[in-house]
Amino acid sequence: xxxxxxxxxxxxxxxxxPVAGAGTQxxxxxxKLIDTTTCIGCKACxxxxxxxxxxxxxxxxxxxxxxxxxxxxxxxxxxIKFNEVSNDDGSFQWLMRKHQCMHCADPGCLAAxxxxxxIVQYSNGIVDxxxxxxxxxxxxxxxxxxNVPKFNPSTKKVYKCTLxxxxxxxxxEPACIKSCPTGCLHxxxxxxxxxxxxxxxxxxxxxxxxxEAGIYDPETIGGTSVVYILHDASNPEKYGGLPKNPRIxxxxxxxxNWFKPIGLIASVxxxxxxxxxxxxxxxxxxxxxxxxxxxDGGEARKEN
Amino acid sequence: xxxxANRITRGPDHFINRIGLTVVYVGELLRHRxxxxxxxxxxxxxxxxxxLSGFGIYMPWIFRWFTPLFxxxxxxxxxxxWFGLGFVFFFGLQALNWLVPMSxxxxxxxxxxxxxxxxxxxxSIEPPDVGFFNAGQKAMFxxxxxxxxAYVITGVIIWFPEIFGRGLVAVSYVIHDISALIMLAGIFxxxxxxxxxxxxxxxxxxxxxxxxxWAWTHHPAWxxxxxxxxxxxxxxxxxxxxxxPPDEARPRQ
Numbered sequence: 001x002x003x004x005x006x007x008x009x010x011x012x013x014x015x016x017x018p019v020a021g022a023g024t025q026x027x028x029x030x031x032k033l034i035d036t037t038t039c040i041g042c043k044a045c046x047x048x049x050x051x052x053x054x055x056x057x058x059x060x061x062x063x064x065x066x067x068x069x070x071x072x073x074x075x076x077x078x079x080i081k082f083n084e085v086s087n088d089d090g091s092f093q094w095l096m097r098k099h100q101c102m103h104c105a106d107p108g109c110l111a112a113x114x115x116x117x118x119i120v121q122y123s124n125g126i127v128d129x130x131x132x133x134x135x136x137x138x139x140x141x142x143x144x145x146x147n148v149p150k151f152n153p154s155t156k157k158v159y160k161c162t163l164x165x166x167x168x169x170x171x172x173e174p175a176c177i178k179s180c181p182t183g184c185l186h187x188x189x190x191x192x193x194x195x196x197x198x199x200x201x202x203x204x205x206x207x208x209x210x211x212e213a214g215i216y217d218p219e220t221i222g223g224t225s226v227v228y229i230l231h232d233a234s235n236p237e238k239y240g241g242l243p244k245n246p247r248i249x250x251x252x253x254x255x256x257n258w259f260k261p262i263g264l265i266a267s268v269x270x271x272x273x274x275x276x277x278x279x280x281x282x283x284x285x286x287x288x289x290x291x292x293x294x295x296d297g298g299e300a301r302k303e304n
Numbered sequence: 305x306x307x308x309a310n311r312i313t314r315g316p317d318h319f320i321n322r323i324g325l326t327v328v329y330v331g332e333l334l335r336h337r338x339x340x341x342x343x344x345x346x347x348x349x350x351x352x353x354x355x356l357s358g359f360g361i362y363m364p365w366i367f368r369w370f371t372p373l374f375x376x377x378x379x380x381x382x383x384x385x386w387f388g389l390g391f392v393f394f395f396g397l398q399a400l401n402w403l404v405p406m407s408x409x410x411x412x413x414x415x416x417x418x419x420x421x422x423x424x425x426x427x428s429i430e431p432p433d434v435g436f437f438n439a440g441q442k443a444m445f446x447x448x449x450x451x452x453x454a455y456v457i458t459g460v461i462i463w464f465p466e467i468f469g470r471g472l473v474a475v476s477y478v479i480h481d482i483s484a485l486i487m488l489a490g491i492f493x494x495x496x497x498x499x500x501x502x503x504x505x506x507x508x509x510x511x512x513x514x515x516x517x518w519a520w521t522h523h524p525a526w527x528x529x530x531x532x533x534x535x536x537x538x539x540x541x542x543x544x545x546x547x548x549p550p551d552e553a554r555p556r557q
Contacts, residue, residue: 114361114362114363114364115364115377116364116365116368116377133377134378135361135376135377135378135380135381136378136381136382137361137381137462138465138466138473139473139477141465141466141470141473142465142469142470142471142473142474142477143470143474144470147470151466156378156382157378249470249471249474250474251474251475251477251478252474255477255478255481260362260363260481261363263481263482263485264362264363264366264485264488266485266489267485267486267488267489268488268489268492269489270488270489270490270492270493271492273492273493274492274493274496274497274501277423277496277501278496278500278501281423281424281425282425283500283501283502283503284425284501284502284521284522285502285503285504285521286503286504286515286517286518286521286522287428287429287517287520287521287539287542288428288517288539288542288543288546288548289548290546290548291546291547291548
């Protein structure tokens with residue numbers, strides 16, 4: 001992306017009129033749009049993710065549902081969650097939601113991480129883990145409101161969806177998008193995706209009788225680079241662990257940014273304190289000390 | 305000090321005292337036997353290992369140069385809990401060892417009220433009721449006991465987040481940090497008072513002995529207990545030998 005931006009033509013020799021493409025605004029923020037209303041739960045995206053990221057096969061747990069496994073794993077970043085929901089009005093819904101990293105604008109994992117360079121956020125919105133710098137403390141696991149980062153006990157590192165940053169960097173769409181047969185997955189700029197989403201939501205509300213249909217792009221974490229269209233946006237929890245107001249624990253915001261440095265300074269003040277004490281009060285010597293006979297100018301001073 | 309707790313540690317206690325010789329010269333008193341000293345330096349080493357590895361993780365943008373000491377961030381993170389457990393293990397033995405002399409008495413509350421006089425050296429020697437440990441030492445000891453319990457509970461939660469859940473980890477991490485900050489402040493004061501702040505103290509933890517003058521100056525009641533002599537009288541006699549005038553005759557500054 002950066003190459004294209006810096007290689008945008010600015011001036012042309014001997015060229016009449018303005019430079020072609022001058023004043024072009026490039027939308028940098030990327031977005032994956034997931035329309036849960038058209039997802040058929042085929043799991044093509046799961047397979048595409050495992051294939052592209054060259055993940056090893058692993059045995060999984062069958063829990064009598066259509067879901068591949070109970071939760072995502074360090075080597076399984078993309079999982080369709082199947083939820084059977086009985087609504088209060090007696091109606092029944094079978095909800096399928098593609099679960100993966102939300103690539104928050106204000107990422108809880110990044111806020112919590114104490115390792116230099118282990119988590120980066122690109123200007124296009126992708127939040128990526130640099131496993132080489134990961135120290136395996138798993139603070140990101142507790143910082144994430146969506147329970148996304150997963151720990152690999154054998155490598156002692158944490159892994160998650162990269163939004164195919166390797167593909168996106170080459171101008172390709174993420175693997176899951178490419179595999180979707182129903183067109184429920186879209187990929188583009190955040191602005192375009194939100195516009196597409198609002199058109200679809202209007203359609204759902206007016207023509208499909210889904211009065212509560214809406215967009216999931218939670219403001220509490222500054223929005224996300226993965227946006228959902230939900231049949232019922234008033235209750236995202238019923239889609240299986242999609243919090244209505246996701247938040248980063250204050251332990252990783254207020255505490256880490258403010259109280260940690262202040263606390264450290266307060267602690268180091270003890271060092272300043274003892275130095276000050278030595279300078280002003282001096283050491284406390286055992287008693288009695290021999291009397292002071294003479295100091296430079298011949299004046300006797302305090303002898304303790 | 306034959307408490308039930310001490311019965312557990314009697315074996316290592318006797319063993320270390322046998323191999324670690326403590327020589328008490330004339331004019332000196334035995335302060336800490338070899339077992340006590342061994343424990344002190346054992347948890348002292350673990351304390352600094354845990355401190356350096358911990359602060360490398362606490363605030364890497366300042367303390368990033370601590371982690372290479374242990375072989376990089378990931379290994380620092382892996383070792384830190386074990387350093388912590390090492391500290392808690394040896395300090396736990398010391399806590400059993402010191403349970404009796406560290407017990408809080410009415411004299412200690414009085415001492416705390418006159419903390420200002422202690423800091424400003426208002427009296428030439430400590431009040432006559434200051435025993436083997438003064439209230440400041442006891443306060444520090446009990447802080448470390450409470451802090452160690454907090455360290456272990458919160459540390460295990462941070463160590464195994466998949467068992468305890470993210471909410472508990474977030475809370476534990478704050479408590480763990482607070483405990484570390486209190487102990488960081490404490491270690492400055494501890495090292496200062498045991499070295500340049502009160503000369504003659506360090507040898508209590510190296511050779512295990514202190515001078516009699518040190519004993520009557522800093523711990524008069526303990527001096528009286530082990531020698532049977534009155535500390536104030538011992539001080540006056542020593543002053544006469546050195547021809548230093550008694551307290552009343554000396555000009556105050």
